[in-house]
Amino acid sequence: MKLFKLSFFAFIIAMIFISCGKEYSSEQLRPATGSWEFTNGGLNYAGYLDTVYQTIGVGSNVLYILGKTDDGSQYFQLKLYGNSFSPGTYYASQYQTSFLYSLPAKTLYSANALIGEFVVNLTLLDSAKIQGTFSGSARDSSNNLIQITNGKFTTY
Numbered sequence: 001m002k003l004f005k006l007s008f009f010a011f012i013i014a015m016i017f018i019s020c021g022k023e024y025s026s027e028q029l030r031p032a033t034g035s036w037e038f039t040n041g042g043l044n045y046a047g048y049l050d051t052v053y054q055t056i057g058v059g060s061n062v063l064y065i066l067g068k069t070d071d072g073s074q075y076f077q078l079k080l081y082g083n084s085f086s087p088g089t090y091y092a093s094q095y096q097t098s099f100l101y102s103l104p105a106k107t108l109y110s111a112n113a114l115i116g117e118f119v120v121n122l123t124l125l126d127s128a129k130i131q132g133t134f135s136g137s138a139r140d141s142s143n144n145l146i147q148i149t150n151g152k153f154t155t156y
Helices: 002-019
Strands: 034-040 043-056 061-069 075-082 088-091 097-103 106-111 118-125 130-140 145-155
Touching (some): 034 130, 043 075, 043 145, 075 088, 075 118, 097 130, 106 145
Antiparallel strands (some): 034 145, 043 061, 061 075, 075 097, 088 118, 106 130, 118 130, 130 145
16 A cells, blocks of 8 residues: 555656646737837937727726836836827826836836926827827926926827
8 A cells, every 4th residue: 555655646746747847938028009208308218108098987087108118127107187088288287197207116207296297298099099299397216306308109
């Protein structure tokens, strides 16, 4: 009986090792769907948009425009708030937009109604494409007030 138990245990261990193998992931990087860029002083920032979507909530909807730098180390986030979205101007002072540029665990630049005026001009929005410009006051990671200029985004 003892020999049977040892044989059975050895068989189970062998099956575990045989069934374990390197997993080759079938995940693929999502292709870039657009681009974004902006300037702060003499520094230029740019990257790709990978996600644009809208959430529908009670009283307000949110349009998310999300991306990363080309190396994927920094994140771009622009949000528009409203009942519906169409081409036009959205103001942070009217709680219609916010902006965030960050590392995974650190905010580099942020803009919202509490910081100062930040403006997004949505120039095109349809089922296949979105594009616009943005600029305004933001806070950096040291809590200094800075100016975001020459901001633009577009999907392909």
